Amino acid sequence: MSSEVRFTDFKSDKQPTWCPGCGDFGTMNGMMKALANTGNDPDNTFVVAGIGCSGKIGTYMHSYALHGVHGRALPVGQGVKMARPDIEVMVAGGDGDGYSIGAGHFVHAVRRNVDMSYVVMDNRIYGLTKGQASPTSRSDFETSTTPEGPKQPPVNPLALALASGATFIAQSFASDAMRHAEIVQEAIEHDGFGFVNVFSPCVTFNDVDTYDYFRDTLVDLEEEGHDRHDYEAAKEVILDAGKEYQGVMYQNENSVPYHEQHGVTEDMSEIPDGAPEDAMDLVREFY
Amino acid sequence: MTEDLNWAIGGEAGDGIDSTGKIFAQALSRAGRHVFTSKDFASRIRGGYTAYKIRTSVDQVQSVVDRLDILVALTQRTIDENLDELHDGSAIIYDGERSWEANIPEEATAVDVPLKSLAEEAGGAIMRNTVALGAACEITGFDVEYLDESLEKRFGGKGSKIVENNREAARLGQEYVQENYDVDLGYDLETTDNDYVLLNGDEAIGMGALAAGCRFYAGYPITPATNVMEYLTGRIERYGGHVVQAEDELSAINMALGAARAGARSMTATSGPGIDLMAETFGLIATSETPLVICDVMRSGPSTGMPTKQEQGDLNMTLYGGHGEVPRFVITPTTISECFWKTVEAFNYAEKYQTPVYLVADLALAVTEQTFPPEAFDMDAVEIDRGKLVDDDTVDEWLDEQGRFRAHANTDDGISPRAIPGTIDGAHMSTGLEHDELGRRTEETDVRVEQVDKRNRKVETAQAEEDWDYREFGSPDAENLVISWGSNEGALVEALDYLEEEGVDVRVVSVPYIFPRPDLTDDVEAAEDVIVVECNATGQFADVLERDTLTRLKRINKYTGVRFKADELAEAIQTKLTEEVPAQ
Ligand SMILES: Cc1ncc(C[n+]2csc(CCOP(=O)(O)OP(=O)(O)O)c2C)c(N)n1
Ligand code: SF4
Numbered sequence: 001m002s003s004e005v006r007f008t009d010f011k012s013d014k015q016p017t018w019c020p021g022c023g024d025f026g027t028m029n030g031m032m033k034a035l036a037n038t039g040n041d042p043d044n045t046f047v048v049a050g051i052g053c054s055g056k057i058g059t060y061m062h063s064y065a066l067h068g069v070h071g072r073a074l075p076v077g078q079g080v081k082m083a084r085p086d087i088e089v090m091v092a093g094g095d096g097d098g099y100s101i102g103a104g105h106f107v108h109a110v111r112r113n114v115d116m117s118y119v120v121m122d123n124r125i126y127g128l129t130k131g132q133a134s135p136t137s138r139s140d141f142e143t144s145t146t147p148e149g150p151k152q153p154p155v156n157p158l159a160l161a162l163a164s165g166a167t168f169i170a171q172s173f174a175s176d177a178m179r180h181a182e183i184v185q186e187a188i189e190h191d192g193f194g195f196v197n198v199f200s201p202c203v204t205f206n207d208v209d210t211y212d213y214f215r216d217t218l219v220d221l222e223e224e225g226h227d228r229h230d231y232e233a234a235k236e237v238i239l240d241a242g243k244e245y246q247g248v249m250y251q252n253e254n255s256v257p258y259h260e261q262h263g264v265t266e267d268m269s270e271i272p273d274g275a276p277e278d279a280m281d282l283v284r285e286f287y
Numbered sequence: 288m289t290e291d292l293n294w295a296i297g298g299e300a301g302d303g304i305d306s307t308g309k310i311f312a313q314a315l316s317r318a319g320r321h322v323f324t325s326k327d328f329a330s331r332i333r334g335g336y337t338a339y340k341i342r343t344s345v346d347q348v349q350s351v352v353d354r355l356d357i358l359v360a361l362t363q364r365t366i367d368e369n370l371d372e373l374h375d376g377s378a379i380i381y382d383g384e385r386s387w388e389a390n391i392p393e394e395a396t397a398v399d400v401p402l403k404s405l406a407e408e409a410g411g412a413i414m415r416n417t418v419a420l421g422a423a424c425e426i427t428g429f430d431v432e433y434l435d436e437s438l439e440k441r442f443g444g445k446g447s448k449i450v451e452n453n454r455e456a457a458r459l460g461q462e463y464v465q466e467n468y469d470v471d472l473g474y475d476l477e478t479t480d481n482d483y484v485l486l487n488g489d490e491a492i493g494m495g496a497l498a499a500g501c502r503f504y505a506g507y508p509i510t511p512a513t514n515v516m517e518y519l520t521g522r523i524e525r526y527g528g529h530v531v532q533a534e535d536e537l538s539a540i541n542m543a544l545g546a547a548r549a550g551a552r553s554m555t556a557t558s559g560p561g562i563d564l565m566a567e568t569f570g571l572i573a574t575s576e577t578p579l580v581i582c583d584v585m586r587s588g589p590s591t592g593m594p595t596k597q598e599q600g601d602l603n604m605t606l607y608g609g610h611g612e613v614p615r616f617v618i619t620p621t622t623i624s625e626c627f628w629k630t631v632e633a634f635n636y637a638e639k640y641q642t643p644v645y646l647v648a649d650l651a652l653a654v655t656e657q658t659f660p661p662e663a664f665d666m667d668a669v670e671i672d673r674g675k676l677v678d679d680d681t682v683d684e685w686l687d688e689q690g691r692f693r694a695h696a697n698t699d700d701g702i703s704p705r706a707i708p709g710t711i712d713g714a715h716m717s718t719g720l721e722h723d724e725l726g727r728r729t730e731e732t733d734v735r736v737e738q739v740d741k742r743n744r745k746v747e748t749a750q751a752e753e754d755w756d757y758r759e760f761g762s763p764d765a766e767n768l769v770i771s772w773g774s775n776e777g778a779l780v781e782a783l784d785y786l787e788e789e790g791v792d793v794r795v796v797s798v799p800y801i802f803p804r805p806d807l808t809d810d811v812e813a814a815e816d817v818i819v820v821e822c823n824a825t826g827q828f829a830d831v832l833e834r835d836t837l838t839r840l841k842r843i844n845k846y847t848g849v850r851f852k853a854d855e856l857a858e859a860i861q862t863k864l865t866e867e868v869p870a871q
Contacts, residue, residue: 014727042714059716059728064708066548066575067718068541069567075538079545082529083503087549087708108534266527269550269707271500275669276526282494283664286484
């Protein structure tokens with residue numbers, strides 16, 4: 001790769017098959033910009049994606065990448081980063097992928113605070129399986145499998161993250177290109193697990209959480225003078241069910257990432273040609 | 288009297304049964320004697336019956352037998368559980384001062400030792416097991432000094448005072464028996480200058496992984512695989528590696544997959560229920576052509592089954608599990624030292640063929656300890672083969688006209704080049720979706736067929752290139768052929784002695800590779816009688832062999848949860864030989 005990395009270097013030659021107007025286009029562009037802006041190039045970047053329309057994102061980007069199984073992208077990303085602290089790792093997926101089938105992994109990935117970023121394209125619906133309720137769907141949102149709405153409150157992923165000990169929690173809107181790229185960039189630069197929930201409208205199956213809806217309601221925390229280092233203030237905006245926010249809700253200044261906690265700093269891809277020199281000591285332990 | 292001694296200590300879980308047994312086993316091993324241990328344990332931590340059994344001899348021992356010579360009984364249940372194995376030369380060491388009224392069977396010699404009082408005299412009641420060890424030394428004519436080193440090993444970390452007290456406790460036990468009893472069971476345990484190490488299968492797998500350059504391990508605790516994780520924890524770091532306790536098996540295998548794609552040799556180990564959970568990702572590993580070692584230490588299933596009991600019931604799952612059709616290797620070590628060597632091989636095959644490798648062990652191998660000369664684990668013989676790993680200089684030959692890396696290049700041998708992150712110009716996408724040479728999703732029929740064939744061709748290549756041999760025992764020309772896999776080998780080899788005494792000639796073939804596997808057709812055809820021995824109810828390996836050889840085979844199946852014993856196997860083989868072959 002040339003030393004001058006442009007964001008288009010992260011673009012693959014594969015044309016996305018997303019519906020025209022899908023929020024995932026904007027989400028992806030912002031991710032690529034943020035990666036380029038932080039000085040990464042495709043040869044030292046690893047993107048892991050889940051399953052869903054959103055999960056296809058890795059196939060449309062150019063870098064080392066894995067498109068895994070439904071809900072398991074976070075463990076893969078953590079494995080990559082633990083083995084290779086020198087590599088930039090970004091995980092991406094949908095709200096179904098991350099907060100339903102993968103919810104358990106989400107909580108634990110947050111707790112581990114591995115130094116990587118996690119971008120969730122939250123369209124409040126299952127897109128790829130054609131419009132069923134997702135964990136972030138409104139309780140009265142009618143779908144093919146919930147004709148009268150799920151009748152359950154939606155998951156609040158930001159609150160889930162906060163309760164799990166997150167060190168960086170943010171939310172962005174795919175269509176506010178500049179702000180979205182900025183916020184993802186901050187997540188990458190954060191020393192620890194940088195979590196961004198992105199409003200990424202599904203133009204085909206969700207006629208409630210639309211571009212217009214977000215444009216009309218979105219409140220930018222930066223403009224509100226929100227102090228991201230203030231845990232109580234973060235709690236307040238995160239638990240405020242009446243508003244949709246964008247910006248960084250919370251950032252822990254004392255974040256100690258996983259590799260520092262555990263002393264995992266070596267490039268694990270390098271091993272000797274045969275058994276290590278002192279290997280007979282391993283046997284002698286069994287005397 | 289024979290110098291083959293069978294000793295056991297039993298009590299409630301939490302009574303320190305395991306560590307006491309281990310101290311004695313290590314002492315015997317340091318005295319140059321062969322040791323083979325087995326454990327009875329229940330699936331609870333306190334209150335369940337547990338026992339640690341040791342068979343020791345100057346000759347090699349590799350199986351359990353139905354005989355108990357010395358029993359240290361901390362509870363009546365210990366005696367009751369072992370009634371069948373006691374004989375008129377047995378001695379039972381117990382503490383008559385304790386509240387239980389020991390009901391000692393007539394044929395055994397009762398050796399009542401005030402374990403608790405003597406332990407208190409030495410510094411604390413907690414050392415009563417050590418007193419019992421001293422008593423056992425006296426009865427067997429085994430020098431109590433041999434215990435010193437293992438007591439140091441066990442208690443050294445707690446300070447020299449504790450070690451000293453334990454040594455004293457052992458001596459008090461030894462002297463008490465010397466002064467108060469005149470038990471002569473005829474033992475005078477011979478010692479030798481032989482140098483042995485004592486370890487179990489899980490430890491051998493962990494050690495093999497370190498020797499093979501494993502740097503990343505992710506797992507979720509499950510009996511009987513957890514010891515692999517516990518062994519690696521605290522050791523893998525010496526080599527710059529890391530162990531993660533994941534939130535579940537789904538996470539564990541996906542983390543290991545991530546690390547493997549990042550270029551690290553990585554592994555996960557689990558048991559039946561965990562293998563089920565990993566099945567989906569197993570398919571992803573195979574289609575994304577990621578090198579990964581997945582170790583299944585089998586226990587009794589199905590479902591939660593009997594978690595602390597022996598079984599070889601997961602073979603079908605490892606051979607056929609997962610949706611769709613994916614190439615895989617299934618390697619089944621047959622002894623504890625093989626657990627080491629097959630683990631090393633598993634890592635090499637995983638990288639060489641870029642495919643998941645199942646390393647299938649069973650509970651009996653995993654928790655049993657056995658003595659080996661250290662050379663059995665000769666590290667100089669460890670070879671590393673990283674396969675077609677490309678670097679900045681060699682990546683070019685695998686780029687297409689547009690400079691894109693052909694990560695799934697359709698090669699003659701089915702094996703593509705592999706670039707790990709950081710390799711310049713090697714960046715590529717991998718996916719569980721069907722893909723073309725570049726890793727891009729496709730549903731084009733010819734590309735689909737090409738990629739499926741390419742992946743399956745790896746197995747053909749491996750089948751032709753590698754040595755998928757088997758181990759052989761008994762008389763090479765015998766008309767009776769016994770085939771087995773996994774931990775049954777030890778008992779079968781010892782059964783040969785019994786069979787020889789009965790004038791029954793048998794050839795034993797023990798198979799460490801199930802897929803790819805050695806071709807046994809000629810062996811089966813040449814034999815008069817063929818019996819397949821396995822610890823499961825349906826004969827999963829026998830099914831495989833019947834399909835290979837188009838021959839009906841006799842089967843010996845045990846699924847009680849207890850491993851085969853040598854004498855029991857000899858008898859079963861004799862009975863089977865007289866039976867008709869089942870109809871086609
Ligand atoms: C184990 C498993 N269960 C179900 C599916 C089917 N499936 C594919 S995508 C999806 C939901 C995706 O929803 P979301 O994560 O919100 O992504 P979106 O398509 O909306 O971007 C489901 C259930 C699957 N691929 N694997
Ligand atoms: S279905 Fe919805 S989420 Fe999927 S591509 Fe179309 S607009 Fe995007």
